[in-house]
Amino acid sequence: MNRTNPSGTAVGPWRYEIAALLILVVAALLRFWGLDGGLPHLMTRPDEELIVLQTRLPAMGNFYLEWPGQHPGIPSAYIYLLWAWGEIGLRLLQLVGQAPAGDYLTVLNEAPDRLLLTERFFSACAGTATVAVLMWATRREFGNRAALLAGLILATSVFHVRDSHSAKSDVALGLFAILSLGLLAPLARRLNRRGVYMAGLSIGMAMAMKLPGVLLLLPAWLACIQGSRGQGLRRIFPAEIFLLTAVAGLFFVITSPDLILNQETLNKILQIPALAFSQMVTPSEAPLVEAGLPEVARPSAWRGFLYHYEFSLRYALGLPLLVLLPVALLWAFFSRRPLATLGAIFFIVSYLVFAPSHVMLSRYMTPVLPVAALLLAGVSIACVDRLRFLPSWSRVLALLLLSVFFIREPLAASVRFDQLMSVPDTRVSAQKWLVTNTFVGDRVALSGATGWFWGDPQVPPGRVIVRPAFESGGLSSLAADYLVVHDHPLFSSTADWEAVAALGDRVQLVEEINPFRDNAEEAIYEQQDAFYFPTRGYQAVRAPGPLIRIYTIGPPEASSGSSGSTKPGRAR
Incomplete structure (x- = not known):
């Protein structure tokens, strides 16, 4: 030839x-x-x-x-x-x-x-x-x-x-x-x-x-x-x-x-x-x-x-x-x-x-x-x-x-x-909420991270970061002003909603940032990559990032029961 x-x-x-x-x-x-998708979050x-x-x-x-x-x-x-x-x-x-x-x-x-x-x-x-x-x-x-x-x-x-x-x-x-x-x-x-x-x-x-x-x-x-x-x-x-x-x-x-x-x-x-x-x-x-x-x-x-x-x-x-x-x-x-x-x-x-x-x-x-x-x-x-x-x-x-x-x-x-990529990441939206609604010295508990802290939103300067350990029972005695929980089909965000529900009246949901639409199961993710963007099924999401719920949290003696409203249907 x-x-x-x-x-x-x-x-x-x-x-x-x-x-x-x-x-x-x-x-x-x-x-x-x-090109600036996910910023200023450094772990997009x-x-x-x-x-x-x-x-x-x-x-x-x-x-x-x-x-x-x-x-x-x-x-x-x-x-x-x-x-x-x-x-x-x-x-x-x-x-x-x-x-x-x-x-x-x-x-x-x-x-x-x-x-x-x-x-x-x-x-x-x-x-x-x-x-x-x-x-x-x-x-x-x-x-x-x-x-x-x-x-x-x-x-x-x-x-x-x-x-x-x-x-x-x-x-x-x-x-x-x-x-x-x-x-x-x-x-x-x-x-x-x-x-x-x-x-x-x-x-x-x-x-x-x-x-x-x-x-x-x-x-x-x-x-x-x-x-x-x-x-x-x-x-x-x-x-x-x-x-x-x-x-x-x-x-x-x-x-x-x-x-x-x-x-x-x-x-x-x-x-x-x-x-x-x-x-x-x-x-x-x-x-x-x-x-x-x-x-x-x-x-x-x-x-x-x-x-x-x-x-x-x-x-x-x-x-x-x-x-x-x-x-x-x-x-x-x-x-x-x-x-x-x-x-x-x-x-x-x-x-x-x-x-x-x-x-x-x-x-x-x-x-x-x-x-x-x-x-x-x-x-x-x-x-x-x-x-x-x-x-x-x-x-x-x-x-x-x-x-x-x-x-x-x-x-x-x-x-x-x-x-x-042009839509604000849920972690960035959560960061903006924390900037607007929390004060210097507030204690912010972050929960859901697995492997590394890819799914955590960035906490504004001056706030105290607390990382509760669900498996050791640390959440029940958690001393914090806010609890930020993230969840996602990816391995890097795994929330323990039962542990959150067990807090009862101590927690009050004040903000939910949900990236998923009703057809969330159609989104296809790469399971070993903590990259919160779907590979296909883009129509199933409205924003990149994990599901994030922000709660105010009271002292342990404020608990009077279990709230069933804290456990969402996990996106698949």
């Missing part, structure tokens, strides 16, 4: 530029819309608060980071990048009056959500740039039509849109992954030193965003084998792969030295695989809390292979593209296109690495979504080109209808997600 000439495809150069620009506009709108997306607070160290001049025990395993380079980006973004926010005056550390202490917003802005830019790089790489290999279709698929992918609203590094890894694959494809035809240096640098950048970027070295090795003119072992182990690996490794070590030179940090990094894949090395009865994870349902080690297909990729791409994906992966190995083959290898290797983990999170598939879009577009164009017996206008119409069919579901989900 001959390489497609982009200029000879059905979409002319100028029409291509206009169409590509429109796709980028759509991608940007979906990624920047609702788990681990975001760890990332923004970690930028404190480089802001203080400490570039030798020593990670705390609960760090999310992100290389130092990504923290440096977010800090530098935040320094610039903070000045812009202050210029338009959207951030308080002061330097980085001052704002981090007083209004950390403003800096988190700048970090989300970086992810939104990276997500939009990924669409552009994907179209660039696809156009060189498959032509204009495939480039536009690939860009359209990724631009509307709801999980790529979702993760472009987060300060986490999954989207940034996907950006440098597709860039690296685009730079490796020409090397598979003919090796050259300049291309090796560029590909090695790009892979080093991917590794600096997130450690799984090292998986790109496998398709890099294959590209060097294909492009080598050597014989025997010189072909299997060409000098260029060692040079490429050295460039990537050197960039990583220079930008994240503590991950290699700090023994404690290095040991923690080396423990990540054992924690992520503990089911493969420990009995299934071992509790997840031993690995610092919430005690949720423990599937078998092989459950993740099905989970990421039927959930992560299913809802990221939509059902039609999900069905086509295995065909696209198989087609990649018969297409004789280096970019398709290298992309398929990276996709499969990444899948095999992440699937066995008992930590099943759909965002682990986000870095491979650009590759999936590339392969799906390539196989779709190949199928349409088989319809040579039809007039050219019919094939163009078929491709347009196919594109609409592909993006209808993910585009609708992306729009609904952005709409929901």
